[in-house]
Amino acid sequence: MKDLYALFRHSLAGLRVLVAATLLVGVAYPLAVYGVAAVAAPWQSHGSLVTATGAHTTDADDAVGSALLGQLTDDDRLFYNRPSAAGDGYDPLNSYGSNYGPESPDLIAAIKERKAEIAEREGVDPADVPPDAVTASGSGLDPDISEAYADLQVPRVAAATGLTEDAVRRLVAEHTSGRTWGVLGEPRVNVLELNIAVLAGS
Amino acid sequence: MSSVVPALGQIAVLVAALVLAVPFLGRYLAHVYTSPRHLAVERASYRALRLDPNADQHWKAYALSVLGFSLVGILGLYAFGRLQDLLPLSLGFAGLPADGAWNTAVSFVTNTNWQWYSGEAATGHLFQMSGLTVQNFVSAGVGMAVAAALARGLARNLRDGRVGNFWADLVRTVVRVLLPIALVAAVVLVLLGVVQNLLEPQTVHTLTGGTQDITGGPVASQEAIKELGTNGGGFYNANSAHPFENPTPFTNIFEIFLLLLLPFAMAWAFGLIVGDRRQGGAVLAVMALLLGVSIALLTWAEMAGPGTAPGLAGGAMEGKEVRFGTAGSALFGAATTGTSTGAVNAMHDSFTAPGGGVAMFNMMLGEVAPGGVGSGLYGMLMLAVVTVFLAGLMVGRTPEYLGKKIGQREIVLVALYVLTTPLLVLAGIAVAITASQGLVGLQESGPHGLSEALYAVTSASNNNGSAFGGLTSGTPFWNTLLGLCMLLGRFVPIVLVLALAGRFSAQRRLPPGAGTLPTHRPLFVALLSGVALVVVGLTYVPVLVLGPIVESLS
Numbered sequence: 207m208k209d210l211y212a213l214f215r216h217s218l219a220g221l222r223v224l225v226a227a228t229l230l231v232g233v234a235y236p237l238a239v240y241g242v243a244a245v246a247a248p249w250q251s252h253g254s255l256v257t258a259t260g261a262h263t264t265d266a267d268d269a270v271g272s273a274l275l276g277q278l279t280d281d282d283r284l285f286y287n288r289p290s291a292a293g294d295g296y297d298p299l300n301s302y303g304s305n306y307g308p309e310s311p312d313l314i315a316a317i318k319e320r321k322a323e324i325a326e327r328e329g330v331d332p333a334d335v336p337p338d339a340v341t342a343s344g345s346g347l348d349p350d351i352s353e354a355y356a357d358l359q360v361p362r363v364a365a366a367t368g369l370t371e372d373a374v375r376r377l378v379a380e381h382t383s384g385r386t387w388g389v390l391g392e393p394r395v396n397v398l399e400l401n402i403a404v405l406a407g408s
Numbered sequence: 409m410s411s412v413v414p415a416l417g418q419i420a421v422l423v424a425a426l427v428l429a430v431p432f433l434g435r436y437l438a439h440v441y442t443s444p445r446h447l448a449v450e451r452a453s454y455r456a457l458r459l460d461p462n463a464d465q466h467w468k469a470y471a472l473s474v475l476g477f478s479l480v481g482i483l484g485l486y487a488f489g490r491l492q493d494l495l496p497l498s499l500g501f502a503g504l505p506a507d508g509a510w511n512t513a514v515s516f517v518t519n520t521n522w523q524w525y526s527g528e529a530a531t532g533h534l535f536q537m538s539g540l541t542v543q544n545f546v547s548a549g550v551g552m553a554v555a556a557a558l559a560r561g562l563a564r565n566l567r568d569g570r571v572g573n574f575w576a577d578l579v580r581t582v583v584r585v586l587l588p589i590a591l592v593a594a595v596v597l598v599l600l601g602v603v604q605n606l607l608e609p610q611t612v613h614t615l616t617g618g619t620q621d622i623t624g625g626p627v628a629s630q631e632a633i634k635e636l637g638t639n640g641g642g643f644y645n646a647n648s649a650h651p652f653e654n655p656t657p658f659t660n661i662f663e664i665f666l667l668l669l670l671p672f673a674m675a676w677a678f679g680l681i682v683g684d685r686r687q688g689g690a691v692l693a694v695m696a697l698l699l700g701v702s703i704a705l706l707t708w709a710e711m712a713g714p715g716t717a718p719g720l721a722g723g724a725m726e727g728k729e730v731r732f733g734t735a736g737s738a739l740f741g742a743a744t745t746g747t748s749t750g751a752v753n754a755m756h757d758s759f760t761a762p763g764g765g766v767a768m769f770n771m772m773l774g775e776v777a778p779g780g781v782g783s784g785l786y787g788m789l790m791l792a793v794v795t796v797f798l799a800g801l802m803v804g805r806t807p808e809y810l811g812k813k814i815g816q817r818e819i820v821l822v823a824l825y826v827l828t829t830p831l832l833v834l835a836g837i838a839v840a841i842t843a844s845q846g847l848v849g850l851q852e853s854g855p856h857g858l859s860e861a862l863y864a865v866t867s868a869s870n871n872n873g874s875a876f877g878g879l880t881s882g883t884p885f886w887n888t889l890l891g892l893c894m895l896l897g898r899f900v901p902i903v904l905v906l907a908l909a910g911r912f913s914a915q916r917r918l919p920p921g922a923g924t925l926p927t928h929r930p931l932f933v934a935l936l937s938g939v940a941l942v943v944v945g946l947t948y949v950p951v952l953v954l955g956p957i958v959e960s961l962s
Contacts (some may be wrong), residue, residue: 216472309717
């Protein structure tokens with residue numbers, strides 16, 4: 207009983223501290239970051255939105271998407287993103303991976319199917335289809351594809367848009383980022399920005 | 409897909425940053441936990457909150473403060489979750505169900521951050537910002553306070569079981585350590601693309617005429633403390649794999665740096681608090697050694713990509729982001745399970761079988777390499793006591809650690825500590841796979857299904873919070889079971905640690921004699937690493953064999 211009363215007394219002190227902590231790190235801190243972000247990085251803090259001309263915007267009404275989020279494509283003039291397990295594909299309201307394990311029969315079947323489909327679409331040997339093209343990302347929103355997957359899609363995009371393959375390759379190169387400081391992460395091609403450039407060029 | 413040289417370079421960048429920052433921050437932390445002086449803002453808040461920061465608490469009072477504070481934290485967060493629909497910025501989401509609110513309240517108060525829900529589909533901005541983020545700060549503060557109390561107990565001489573003042577430790581941790589670093593880190597993250605707004609999802613019309621809902625939120629402020637406090641609860645369902653939480657390779661390495669920073673710095677601070685820097689160095693060396701091995705193994709597993717699906721695809725890219733590749737995902741995976749963070753930048757369920765096994769083994773180590781903020785240090789110190797005890801038995805010396813005798817009462821406390829989490833994990837998995845409600849949540853059958861369930865109870869009991877996401881855990885059965893695992897896995901060990909701190913504080917601190925085992929030499933580092941591995945090995949080998957090991961061999 208004495209211990210219970212002691213716990214109660216300590217809990218009351220705890221309640222006072224919790225209220226103070228909520229005001230400090232639950233209200234003041236996020237709002238301070240919000241304030242700094244609004245002044246120093248309005249574009250980033252609003253989701254890195256881009257318009258159809260590739261310009262930065264903070265207004266969703268002007269935007270065609272976010273430079274940081276991949277999107278669904280069903281247009282052969284454009285580069286395709288990776289497979290996505292987020293909702294019906296690239297749905298930010300359902301970000302996630304497939305969570306299939308390495309021996310999952312479902313995953314194995316999906317990879318085979320995607321390989322065949324992409325090989326047919328691009329007119330290449332299934333063995334040449336790179337890993338990122340046939341696997342879903344962790345977020346389901348991966349904005350990037352590998353250089354190999356971009357390379358694979360160049361002839362089709364060129365044929366469908368009337369651009370030369372060299373011109374498309376130049377656009378790919380312009381939207382490719384290398385490893386940061388030569389070691390961090392992986393080289394990658396931002397698909398939305400590349401597709402905006404392709405449409406602008408064709 | 410990654411290549412070896414950049415993968416090594418990436419690890420080298422991380423190590424260099426930690427080597428520069430850890431001793432500096434460790435010195436600062438030692439000052440924070442030993443200085444008698446209060447900052448003006450702290451004095452004002454103690455007055456307003458009617459707390460006496462100078463009362464040197466007996467370990468029992470200290471433990472009651474920890475428990476009382478955590479109790480109101482759980483009740484408060486439970487109510488917040490249940491009632492979120494009545495509050496502003498709820499985005500129209502309903503209140504959480506009773507079992508879900510219980511699970512989430514326990515999860516965030518215990519620094520676990522297990523998430524049965526999908527952030528963008530269940531929680532409003534206010535709940536995330538003023539509920540979850542607050543616990544991200546203070547649950548980290550509780551862990552660090554308890555570690556500081558243990559370090560002080562060891563450093564003290566005949567102090568009657570007194571171990572310091574919890575409220576002062578907590579307030580100082582938040583005000584002097586977590587808040588300033590989180591503020592800087594959040595601004596860095598925002599500049600690199602992490603979102604920070606209070607918008608509802610906004611619909612854009614995509615290039616091909618479809619629509620996409622862009623989700624916003626106060627993400628950067630939560631992301632910074634989520635890594636720094638080794639919490640791990642993602643703002644979004646995809647956690648740090650989401651480009652709005654972790655947009656570039658640099659933010660990736662920065663977030664890994666943040667989640668390793670304080671656990672290592674606490675080890676350094678420990679050496680300074682007990683007055684012998686080499687003791688902290690030895691503990692840190694064991695942490696670094698074990699983490700280094702798991703980074704190497706996990707990186708190898710993911711880059712080599714064994715298994716049917718990775719072999720067919722040409723690489724283990726399922727569940728991974730192109731910007732991180734296999735190497736950047738493996739590094740994050742080892743760091744997040746080696747600390748008790750549980751954030752993920754790739755889906756661990758889709759890791760290769762050996763990779764997923766390493767992640768699970770990391771958690772089973774008891775989160776000591778380097779472990780959660782504070783909890784990693786006190787967990788490792790408990791194993792250090794086991795080590796001197798075993799070494800003492802072998803050579804017939806009276807075991808002592810840092811001048812404190814390890815008698816019967818001390819070793820009983822430590823033994824109970826070491827047994828608590830395995831008991832929770834193994835009892836939890838037994839309940840989960842014998843109950844029909846446990847089995848329905850599994851996405852896959854066979855060894856991988858067992859791995860999904862085992863990963864969940866291991867993650868909860870060790871307060872990690874990462875998941876094999878194939879498990880559908882948002883059911884009353886799983887929410888209740890994992891909530892119990894998290895609660896007991898946090899507070900039973902904490903009470904045992906504080907009891908031990910009290911016993912050490914009451915003892916005389918003996919000078920080292922001829923029979924004392926030096927605890928700062930490489931021999932001790934090797935012994936302690938061995939003890940950590942053997943304790944886990946003996947406990948978990950049978951269940952690991954049935955899950956990830958069978959899967960690796962099949």
